[in-house]
Amino acid sequence: AQSVTQLDSHVSVSEGTPVLLRCNYSSSYSPSLFWYVQHPNKGLQLLLKYTSAATLVKGINGFEAEFKKSETSFHLTKPSAHMSDAAEYFCVVSGSYNQGGKLIFGQGTELSVKP
C-alpha cells in the first residue's frame, strides 16, 4: 500500500528566508508525486508534479521539489518566502491505474510567514 508522511504539521518562517516542507513516501513501485497548496477557504491548487523525467521538479510561484528514491523523500523548497505563501501544503502520491485515480494525501503542513 502507498502512503505519505509529512514530517511537520506546522512550519514558521520569516519573509525572505528559505522554506523547507518535508515529505516521505512509501510505494511498492515508482509513483507519481505531487504537492498541492490550499489557501484558507479555497480548493487545492497544484504546485508541481513528479513523474520520472527529472528528479528536480520546478513548480509555480518559485517552488521546487527534489525526488530522492534512496531516501523515499520528496521535499518542497522555496528560496525566499513571501507573505502570500502562507497556506496549507499537501504532499500527495497517486495510486496505480488499478486504483482508479485515487490520490493519497499527507496530513498537511501549515506554513506561516512572519513579516
Add this chain to the structure above:
Amino acid sequence: KAGVTQTPRYLIKTRGQQVTLSCSPISGHRSVSWYQQTPGQGLQFLFEYFSETQRNKGNFPGRFSGRQFSNSRSEMNVSTLELGDSALYLCASSAGGEDTQYFGPGTRLTVL
C-alpha cells in the same frame, strides 16, 4: 478553459436529511473524483467516476453515493446525514489516462 466548478458552495442541513452536491469537470475531462476534508481525518478519497462508471471507491458507508452523467458532470449524495458528515467536499477532474487531478473550490457542508 474554465476550471472545476462545484455547487452549491455552502450548505446547512439537519441530521437525518439528505443532500446532493454537484460538480462540473474541466471541459474534456472524463474522470471525476470526490474527497472529504475534515480537521480530524484530513483529505479522504470517496470515489471516482470515469465514463459514467464508478471505477474506485473509498472506505465510506453506503450513505455516500455518486453518479456521473454522459456530459461528465457528477453528483454525490449523502443520505441520513450525521453530525460527522460536516466537512468540505472537494471534487477533482482529470483527463483520461492522466493521474493529475484539478480541484474545484469545494462545497462546505454543515450538519446541525
